[in-house]
Amino acid sequence: MRSIAVVAVILAAPTVAHAERAVTGTVVDDASGMPVPGALVAIGAAEAATDDDGKFRVADVPFGRLEVVIIADGYQAYFGSARVGASLAVRLAPESGTNEVIHVSGRVPAGPPLHLDTEQIRTQPGAGNDVLRALQSMPGVARTPFGLGGLALRGTAPRDTKVYLDGIEVPLLYHFGGIASFMPTGAVDQVTLEPGGASVRYGRGLGGVAVVTSRTGRRDRWRVGGEVSLIHAAAIAEGPGPLKGGWLIAARRSYFDAIEEAAQLDLTLAPRYADAQVRWESGDGRWMAILFASDDKLRLLRDPNDTGAGGVDTSNVKSFLYTSRFARLGVRYRAVRGATSVTVLPSIGVDDVNARANHEDIDKGMHKTTVPLSLRADVATALAGGTLSVGFDGGWQRHTYDMVNTPPPSPMDPSPDMVVSRSLTRWVADAGVYAEQSWFFANDKIEIRPGLRGDHFGLSDQWTLDPRIVIHEELPHSITLTQSLGRYHAPPLVTDFDPIFGERVMLGSAATQVAVGFKSIIGDDKEFSATAYYQDLRELPVDAISSATPTSANGGTESGGLLGISRELVDTQFGSYSYREAIGSGYAYGLELIARRNVGSWTGWVAYTYGRSHRKNPIKGDAFHPYVLDQPHSLTVVGTTAIGKKWRIGGRVRYTTGNPMTPVAAAYLDASGDWVAVDGPLLSKRLPDFFQLDLRVDRTWKRPSGTWNLYFDIQNIINRKNPEGVTYSGDFSQKSYTNGLPIFPSIGVELIP
Structure with a gap:
């Protein structure tokens, strides 16, 4: 039967404005090696047909990784990827029966730039x-x-x-x-x-x-590579697998803990991390299976009775152990039938976080385990002159955790002073369904993509409905405009349902986002983009009970600085350490600019962001204050250049406005003779601005085993002292800065197979 082009219903890859760039290749019969004429080759937003010799050239392709789909009558569909300048050699396997492939006018939906x-x-x-x-x-x-x-x-x-x-x-x-x-x-x-x-x-x-x-393993023969640096060693292997596919196997482990122990360094804690990945993909790209895992451990290294270890008093700490592990196993299947494409991805995993310590002969800690069963499925087909995508995104999770600590203040106990043990086990089902329709007008120069997503959050027993829309226009001279408007929701954390808080209702948070973007590709190697955005944030989780410790003395997230930000970073892993309610609000707005050169002897970019982010906690008052990561100005300049055929040198300059912090306005002696801080206005002061200069040098050697690369990546090469937090004297009359990383070299050698 006739073979007609498929474009929009197959791919969901990034589409951007383009200059004259191409991907070439040849398509042949896998059994006979004979050319396959008339095969459709769709790469990103562009398409072409193979000639009588099975050759093709797809022009006007964008930068970055592009999904490739090749379809021909009587053959199984081929799925792969390519980049600008690639030359592909594709072998199509015969398929029983015939397959009519229907043309859909238009392009694939636009994606992230x-x-x-x-x-x-x-x-x-x-x-x-x-x-x-x-x-x-x-x-x-x-x-x-x-x-x-x-x-x-x-x-x-x-x-x-x-x-x-x-x-x-x-x-x-x-x-x-x-x-x-x-x-x-x-x-x-x-x-x-x-x-x-x-x-x-x-x-x-x-x-x-x-x-x-992740990268698809090469299928011609087995190759081995790896990396050895100052802090870890990694190994990677790739080679042929079943169904004419390819394996990719990687593993990595740090050895900083072993170096500390062997050298008997005067340090208190020894970190260790490891991770591993196993990936297989069939030759036609229909099937993919992946297993990946991560493992972290932090433990006491020296005798805890040695009060001088690393300058940290551990005399009252008899034991300490922190471990964090997770693993995921997933299988993906995708296929094309007529004008319909299907992708199914089930996965299963386990997350385990365990933090234990014995302090002053009292055991404290938390052990949290989550077992997620997830399913993502997507169907795309031609409908109403465009492309309709519908899908499911959800699953089930089994949450278990036990805590042994002094609980945070709550309405049930505003001043807890005893260590309490409690546990929780809960099955939660999260279900999300979505539909998205793309229409193209004006000779495919305008795309309108409305969508609707519905979710049910199991923890909060909450139904949400999120409408979203994107409009994308291609203008002359390789210029594109993008406008987006959408509603978003997020569920609460399981730790917000600590049994110590009793039976409670905790709803998720919500946001409305709007953005307008401009992008231009200049020549074959340069691009410039600008995006203005605004976000309205509602039902945010905030501390609903004031801590006995003043905010400016690290008594809450609003303290800002190092500890306030650290609480935000570990929120999903450990919980908030506080009683929270979804009563906060906020807003954020900004302008993002990036000018980038992608290919050539010089590559790199200049990125600038003007961004503001504010929050309001009604418990602390009706005024909005800066978010702890509010950074009005951020400038990054990255550039690398090749020197001859073996050397490459590059640098990065980074500047950001200092993070906000809550100052100590005064202090007084309480009845017990302890100094107590008096808070100044929330997050009204800032740490000094951050500035860092990084330098990298690479030297390569090409050998039959692969490419050997020796690198020197030195962060903060000028050893600037960048304040990241504040500490006070006992009476709060003097303050000093906790400085960030000093000059930090990352040196290693890598074998790229």
Whole structure:
């Protein structure tokens, strides 16, 4: 039967304005090796047909990783990926029966414009060869103290950002202290960042979405690579697998704890982290299976009776152990039948966090376990002159935890003073369904994409309905405009239902987002974009009972500085350590600019963000105050250049406004003779501005085993003292700054197979 083109119903890949760039290749019969003429090749927003020799050239493709779909009568559909300049050799397997492929006029829906591929991550100065830390240099991303983990986008909290690996939600993005993210760079193909305006495909979050796409293992032969640095070692292998597919296997472990122990360093705590990934994908891209896991451990290293260990008094601490582990297993299937594409992704996992200590002969701690069963399914088909996508995004979770500590103040007990043991077990079902329709007008120059998402949150027994719409216009001279408006909801945390609080109702939070974007691609290698946004935040969880400790003395999140931000970063992992109610509100607005050069001897970008984020806690008054990660000005300049064929040098300059903090206005002696701080206006002062200069040098050697790369990535090369927090003297008359990381070298050697 006739073979007619399929475009919009198959792909859900980023579409941006483009200059003259191309992907070429050849399509042949897998059994005979003969050319397959007339096959449809759809790459991103562009398409072409193979000629009599099976060759094709798809022009006008955008930057970044692009989904590839190839369809021909009598053959199984092929799914893959490519980038600008790639030359593909594709073998199609015969399929029994015939398959009519229907043409749908239009393009695939527009997607996120911010992306980093493996090479950009690997050579980015200041990122330390790390996947998610590289995103800190993109616009709209708040800087966190000490480079601690967490992605806070466009004025929202870190817990509001969703991160997915191959469609599976990742529960914990960073290893302990933000030392490294959960996945080594060698196993990553690309990371895309959508700071706001996410599609209805994504829910249960108020912030943006980061999507990590793992790399498909090469199928011709087995290869082995790895990395050895000052803090960890990693190994990676890839090779042929079943169904003419490919395996990718990676593992990594830090050894800082072993170095401390062997060298008998005078330090109190020893961190250790490890992670592993196993990925298989069939040759035609229909099937994919992935298993990934992360493991962190922090323990006492020295004799706790040694009060001089690292300058920290541990004489009353007899034991301490912190572990955090998670694992996920998922299988993806995708297929095309006529004008309909189907993707199904079930997954299962386990999260386990355990923190225990014996302080003054009293056992304290928390053990929290979550078992998630998830399912994502999407069907896209031609309808009403456009593309309709419908899907399900939900699952079941079993939450269990036990706590042994002094509970926070609550309406039941405003002044707790005893250690209480309690536990909780709860099954929760979260279900989300969505529908999204794309229409194209004016010769496919205008796209209108309305969508609707409905969710039920099991913890709060709450139904939500989120309408969203995106309008995308292509203008002359490779200019695109994008406007988005949408509603978003997020569920509460399980720790907000601590049994010590009794039976309670805790609703989720909500946000309304609006954004207007402009993007232009200049020539074949440069792009510029600008985005203005506004967010209205409602039903935010805030402390509803004032702590006995003054806010300015780290008595709550509104203290700001290092400890206030740290509470935000560990919110989803440990809980809030306070009694909260969904009565807070806020707003955020800003302008994001980025000018970027993607290819050539010089690559890099200049990113600037003007952003404000404010919150209101009615318990503390009717006034809005800055959010603890409110950073009005953020400027990042990243650049790298090749020197000859073997050397590459680069640098990063980063400036941000200092984080807000609540000052101590005065202090007085209470009846027991202790000094008590008097709070100044909430978050009315700021730490000094942050400035950092990073330098990276790479030297490569090409050998039969692969490419060897020796790198020196030195953060804060000028050793600037950047204040990240404040500490006070006993009577609060003197203050001193807790400074951030000093000069920090990351040195290692990597074998790229």
